[in-house]
Amino acid sequence: MRIVVALGGNALLERGQVPDAAAQVANIRRAMRALAPLTDDHQVVITHGNGPQVGILAMESADDARLSQPYPFDALGAMTQGLIGYWILQAIGNERPYRQFAAVLNQTLVDADDPAFSDPTKFVGEVYDEQTARELADRHGWQVKADGEHWRRVVPSPRPREIIETRLIDHLLDESVIVVCAGGGGVPVVRTGTGDLRGVEAVIDKDLSAALLAHRLGADRLLVLTDVPAVMHGFGTHAAREIRRTTPQELRALDLPAGSMGPKVEAVCRFVEVGGASAAAAIGSLEEVASLVDGSAGTFVTAQG
Numbered sequence: 001m002r003i004v005v006a007l008g009g010n011a012l013l014e015r016g017q018v019p020d021a022a023a024q025v026a027n028i029r030r031a032m033r034a035l036a037p038l039t040d041d042h043q044v045v046i047t048h049g050n051g052p053q054v055g056i057l058a059m060e061s062a063d064d065a066r067l068s069q070p071y072p073f074d075a076l077g078a079m080t081q082g083l084i085g086y087w088i089l090q091a092i093g094n095e096r097p098y099r100q101f102a103a104v105l106n107q108t109l110v111d112a113d114d115p116a117f118s119d120p121t122k123f124v125g126e127v128y129d130e131q132t133a134r135e136l137a138d139r140h141g142w143q144v145k146a147d148g149e150h151w152r153r154v155v156p157s158p159r160p161r162e163i164i165e166t167r168l169i170d171h172l173l174d175e176s177v178i179v180v181c182a183g184g185g186g187v188p189v190v191r192t193g194t195g196d197l198r199g200v201e202a203v204i205d206k207d208l209s210a211a212l213l214a215h216r217l218g219a220d221r222l223l224v225l226t227d228v229p230a231v232m233h234g235f236g237t238h239a240a241r242e243i244r245r246t247t248p249q250e251l252r253a254l255d256l257p258a259g260s261m262g263p264k265v266e267a268v269c270r271f272v273e274v275g276g277a278s279a280a281a282a283i284g285s286l287e288e289v290a291s292l293v294d295g296s297a298g299t300f301v302t303a304q305g
């Protein structure tokens with residue numbers, strides 16, 4: 001099978017953990033140990049988030065007095081693809097030293113007139129209390145919003161339209177290469193009037209890019225891995241109940257938070273809706289990844305349910 005895996009942010013950095021390199025390397029090592037068996041039997045693409053990391057780089061850049069302007073988010077996104085891609089390559093390579101791996105620094109096309117550019121929603125960087133967040137916003141010209149009980153910086157997150165490197169990734173998979181790409185949703189770019197690509201200030205949602213990539217690659221599965229075993233009815237209540245086999249229609253009827261489970265559900269729904277009868281997607285925990293493939297764990301989504 002051809003499988004696209006979207007690795008949740010918690011696999012890189014647990015909530016509240018200090019974002020030291022060593023902590024992330026150890027987390028990624030654990031994640032790759034769990035993912036490695038999947039790569040023995042299937043063509044696998046690994047995508048990953050970059051919200052905390054891109055926020056740290058943005059803060060460093062904003063504080064660097066030598067710069068007349070902080071580095072823009074397309075450049076920062078490319079940096080995180082290199083950083084996290086390197087960590088993943090090394091970790092999966094240590095698990096399967098006889099295999100070939102590639103981290104593809106990729107560009108993701110978005111629409112220049114996407115309404116998201118005037119309504120930032122993507123949380124990046126660290127969490128703050130409201131007062132600190134507002135002070136930072138005044139000092140750096142940021143926009144900040146409440147993320148649950150915390151506050152965080154937000155940046156525009158336009159809808160991904162095309163993964164520019166899809167053909168290259170397709171060839172690599174045919175050659176049995178394990179591919180890391182679309183990290184942080186891919187470097188956001190628009191096409192100019194002359195047909196050139198140009199970077200834009202945004203951070204794309206990695207689950208939505210993973211869904212697009214999975215569709216364009218004709219993948220059999222999209223697996224969205226996170227820190228809960230499934231999508232749940234009544235999440236956070238005593239009556240919480242796992243949703244096991246379902247359809248996009250049933251999932252879309254749920255009221256889910258925009259900053260966490262919402263985009264994951266949107267991603268699996270989009271993949272199944274455009275993929276037809278053979279497409280299947282799952283949301284569940286990294287530790288149960290093998291069982292997510294056949295629906296014996298997690299929330300398994302098909303057109304038929």
Ligand SMILES: Nc1ncnc2c1ncn2[C@@H]1O[C@H](COP(=O)(O)OP(=O)(O)O)[C@@H](O)[C@H]1O
Binds near residue numbers: 226
């Ligand atoms: N209905 C729901 N079912 C399961 N988890 C939910 C639900 N609603 C919100 N969540 C939250 O979504 C989180 C996963 O999203 P997120 O934190 O963005 O994951 P990741 O960082 O792994 O990408 C879970 O840890 C859980 O707290």
Ligand SMILES: NC(=O)OP(=O)(O)O
Binds near residue numbers: 184205
């Ligand atoms: N780009 C992105 O979706 O990152 P997170 O998953 O870390 O929010």
